Amino acid sequence: MSNDPSIAPIAPLRGEFSDAATEAGFLHRQAATILRDLRRGLLLCSLFYLVFGATDIAALGLAKAIVPLLSRLAIPFVAAACLFYARRPAASVRATGHAASAFTLCWAASYFVVICYRPADILLHAMAWAVMAMVIHVLIPNRLVHAAAITAGASLVFIGLAWTRHAVETRALSSLTMLLVGANVFGLTVAQRHARMWREQYWAQQVLTNLSIRDPLTGSYNRRHLNAGLLDGEIARARRYRLSLSLIMCDLDGFKKINDTHGHHAGDELLRSFATLVQTMTRDAIDTVVRYGGEEFLIILPETRLDGALELAERVRAVFAAQRVELEDGLSLGTTASFGVVGAEFGGSHAVTPQGMIALADQLMYEAKHAGRNQVRAKQLGQRVEKVGRVA
Numbered sequence: 001m002s003n004d005p006s007i008a009p010i011a012p013l014r015g016e017f018s019d020a021a022t023e024a025g026f027l028h029r030q031a032a033t034i035l036r037d038l039r040r041g042l043l044l045c046s047l048f049y050l051v052f053g054a055t056d057i058a059a060l061g062l063a064k065a066i067v068p069l070l071s072r073l074a075i076p077f078v079a080a081a082c083l084f085y086a087r088r089p090a091a092s093v094r095a096t097g098h099a100a101s102a103f104t105l106c107w108a109a110s111y112f113v114v115i116c117y118r119p120a121d122i123l124l125h126a127m128a129w130a131v132m133a134m135v136i137h138v139l140i141p142n143r144l145v146h147a148a149a150i151t152a153g154a155s156l157v158f159i160g161l162a163w164t165r166h167a168v169e170t171r172a173l174s175s176l177t178m179l180l181v182g183a184n185v186f187g188l189t190v191a192q193r194h195a196r197m198w199r200e201q202y203w204a205q206q207v208l209t210n211l212s213i214r215d216p217l218t219g220s221y222n223r224r225h226l227n228a229g230l231l232d233g234e235i236a237r238a239r240r241y242r243l244s245l246s247l248i249m250c251d252l253d254g255f256k257k258i259n260d261t262h263g264h265h266a267g268d269e270l271l272r273s274f275a276t277l278v279q280t281m282t283r284d285a286i287d288t289v290v291r292y293g294g295e296e297f298l299i300i301l302p303e304t305r306l307d308g309a310l311e312l313a314e315r316v317r318a319v320f321a322a323q324r325v326e327l328e329d330g331l332s333l334g335t336t337a338s339f340g341v342v343g344a345e346f347g348g349s350h351a352v353t354p355q356g357m358i359a360l361a362d363q364l365m366y367e368a369k370h371a372g373r374n375q376v377r378a379k380q381l382g383q384r385v386e387k388v389g390r391v392a
């Protein structure tokens with residue numbers, strides 16, 4: 001697997017992202033498209049089966065064609081049942097897979113019934129089967145491994161039926177086998193290519209999105225992401241579910257002096273080490289670290305009360321103050337940071353705005369600076385009580 005982040009990490013045989021979480025994210029994003037494709041694929045297959053039903057009547061006459069005809073007619077009903085099962089958007093990702101597998105099994109079963117009733121036309125059935133196997137791979141969205149297992153297994157049964165019913169000569173049996181193998185391999189290859197291209201496109205989008213919303217130096221989110229409604233969204237969610245929300249504004253102390261004394265490269269290393277520390281000490285996929293300014297970071301802590309946010313700020317402050325960054329030229333550097341913490345409870349009726357929360361966190365951080373740096377100031381929004389963190 002390549003280490004280049006722009007190359008999508010896709011397992012070649014499965015045609016899926018090697019990482020389960022990325023695959024789940026991809027499927028979640030594509031759920032509506034997958035359901036739409038399933039709908040179209042099943043509709044098309046159902047139409048074909050209705051037309052095939054007419055060929056049964058032509059070959060056997062209406063009276064003898066009843067059973068194969070019923071097995072063909074069952075397909076549109078199975079398709080409708082599968083779509084009904086997969087219709088709920090919340091369950092659609094897994095449900096569409098189940099529906100696709102169930103439909104593929106019924107498609108094969110229907111063929112077996114027809115073959116038993118029209119064994120003399122086995123070569124025609126084989127050709128139609130080959131076309132349908134490719135259609136199933138290309139038009140019915142399913143996991144490649146599941147689709148491959150079902151169509152390969154069903155093709156083996158098909159060949160077994162042709163063999164045991166002596167429907168074809170041995171010479172023709174080998175051609176029939178090759179036809180089915182070819183249909184499975186070609187269909188699977190096209191489906192695999194499609195699955196890979198789809199995921200590569202998604203990955204490229206993710207990479208571009210990440211580049212546009214992250215700061216390249218520290219890997220934290222940038223102001224653009226914050227301004228795109230990040231905090232508004234968290235406040236709206238907290239208000240709706242009556243949750244707590246806290247913010248921490250942090251700023252590195254004496255940073256200008258470090259730049260002036262040791263150069264921008266040393267300053268960059270310190271910034272990186274601070275951002276990494278904050279990212280490792282906060283919750284993945286829940287908390288958000290934003291590079292708010294040059295050496296200023298904003299941490300958004302959903303479902304966190306003021307006490308918890310104050311505790312986190314204290315821990316970051318203490319660990320960072322004790323930490324040294326080793327530079328390439330053997331120099332060991334360290335500094336401290338000042339913090340402003342704001343907590344808001346959304347059970348009450350007081351108005352909370354993103355600008356208001358950020359302004360208060362900023363103000364508290366500057367109070368910490370003016371009080372001597374390397375300390376934490378905290379305040380509950382809408383309350384007078386002010387908490388002051390320990391001074392190291």
Ligand SMILES: Nc1nc2c(ncn2[C@@H]2O[C@H](COP(=O)(O)OP(=O)(O)OP(=O)(O)O)[C@@H](O)[C@H]2O)c(=O)[nH]1
Pocket residue numbers: 217251252253254255256257259263264265266267268271293294295369373
């Ligand atoms: N190395 C580096 N420096 C940066 C970056 N962004 C901003 N700076 C510098 O950070 C410094 C911030 O200086 P000040 O705002 O005076 O802050 P300070 O020196 O930390 O002083 P206090 O905040 O009061 O402790 C400036 O010299 C900026 O040029 C960056 O990405 N890399």
